[in-house]
Amino acid sequence: MKCLFGRLMVLLSGFFIKTAHASALNMPYGVSTLSHEIYNLHMAGFYVCCGIGVVVFGVLIYSLIKFRKSKGAEAVHFHEHLGIEILWTTIPFLILVALAVPATIVLMHIHNTDKSDLTIKITGYQWKWKYEYLDQGIGFFSNLSTPLEQVNNQTPKDAWFLLEVDHPLVVPVNTKIRLLVTADDVIHSWWVPALGVKQDAIPGYINENWMYIDTPGTYRGQCGELCGVNHAFMPVVVEAVSKADFAVWVAAHQPSIAAAQKANEAPLSESVLLTEGKAGYEKSCAMCHQTTGLGLPPSFPALKGSRIATGPVNANINFVMTGVPGTAMQAFGQQLDARTLASIITYIRHSWGNDKVTQEQGNTVDVQPADVEKLEQK
Numbered sequence: 001m002k003c004l005f006g007r008l009m010v011l012l013s014g015f016f017i018k019t020a021h022a023s024a025l026n027m028p029y030g031v032s033t034l035s036h037e038i039y040n041l042h043m044a045g046f047y048v049c050c051g052i053g054v055v056v057f058g059v060l061i062y063s064l065i066k067f068r069k070s071k072g073a074e075a076v077h078f079h080e081h082l083g084i085e086i087l088w089t090t091i092p093f094l095i096l097v098a099l100a101v102p103a104t105i106v107l108m109h110i111h112n113t114d115k116s117d118l119t120i121k122i123t124g125y126q127w128k129w130k131y132e133y134l135d136q137g138i139g140f141f142s143n144l145s146t147p148l149e150q151v152n153n154q155t156p157k158d159a160w161f162l163l164e165v166d167h168p169l170v171v172p173v174n175t176k177i178r179l180l181v182t183a184d185d186v187i188h189s190w191w192v193p194a195l196g197v198k199q200d201a202i203p204g205y206i207n208e209n210w211m212y213i214d215t216p217g218t219y220r221g222q223c224g225e226l227c228g229v230n231h232a233f234m235p236v237v238v239e240a241v242s243k244a245d246f247a248v249w250v251a252a253h254q255p256s257i258a259a260a261q262k263a264n265e266a267p268l269s270e271s272v273l274l275t276e277g278k279a280g281y282e283k284s285c286a287m288c289h290q291t292t293g294l295g296l297p298p299s300f301p302a303l304k305g306s307r308i309a310t311g312p313v314n315a316n317i318n319f320v321m322t323g324v325p326g327t328a329m330q331a332f333g334q335q336l337d338a339r340t341l342a343s344i345i346t347y348i349r350h351s352w353g354n355d356k357v358t359q360e361q362g363n364t365v366d367v368q369p370a371d372v373e374k375l376e377q378k
Contacts, residue, residue, distance in 0.1 A: 035196025124188030192221035277347025
């Protein structure tokens, strides 16, 4: 009988655990060591709450039925019972201590970045992420890649609406990865539920966290802090690959200064500048200034007919490179390379009738990467 009861309890516990893992209403079990610890802590607290609920409501329902007025029960009046007061103070205290111990252990694990094999610096910008592999010399920005037509409800939304980026964070599995998280402008929060990581990114501070992914795959998240008007357009995509594939990826993405300089030596044709500029503008500028160039005044001024976009070209380049302190206009000179900056500025100076105004004023319309590099060196 005891053996049968034991087997039944094992089966029931297994059923409840699998059900809890699969439930869309529960938090995800995840694929990292941290996510498993956080999930187990969450379930332990949940079961304690369930047990308290069963006891409290069980006693309450039993009392309502057993001692109801229709059975002639009369309430007993009593005041101040030292034993009961000690009991109902001690029991919650012990429950809280019992939950605090594993919670403290998990918190200690979350912030223990010792013996890491890979260090990645994550910087939040409005509204994109910058990833820097400090030991490999690789750095890039990760922007939302959902087409603006979907955002504006002009085409059907795909499965990963607002959760797709142009450059995901690529990491190896079975590797302890140290994360250094900060921000350039306002407070952000790097959050990927499946990895059990949600770390605030605060300007001027570097917060540490880590992850160890067991299973290859693509894991998605978002900025978990209300960071401005385009907060919803700041997704996180992590691509976990094998160690061999990660080594190949690193070799393919390590910077080549000579190749970059050679690519910038030859002037680009106007058609190339406009094609690349349109793509760059929609990725980095359209959220604020709109595809029409009309902006969202007064926070985001119009570029159509702007004195900056139609004025002297060097002033236009400087403005884009240095930004406007205290506003959402960032210093893109720290974020984009010379070719990308040149193509975006060229596209803006050609669009919405700006080219006619620019030419009437005797100013240059096209911008080459070399023009940007000259101002960068000053």
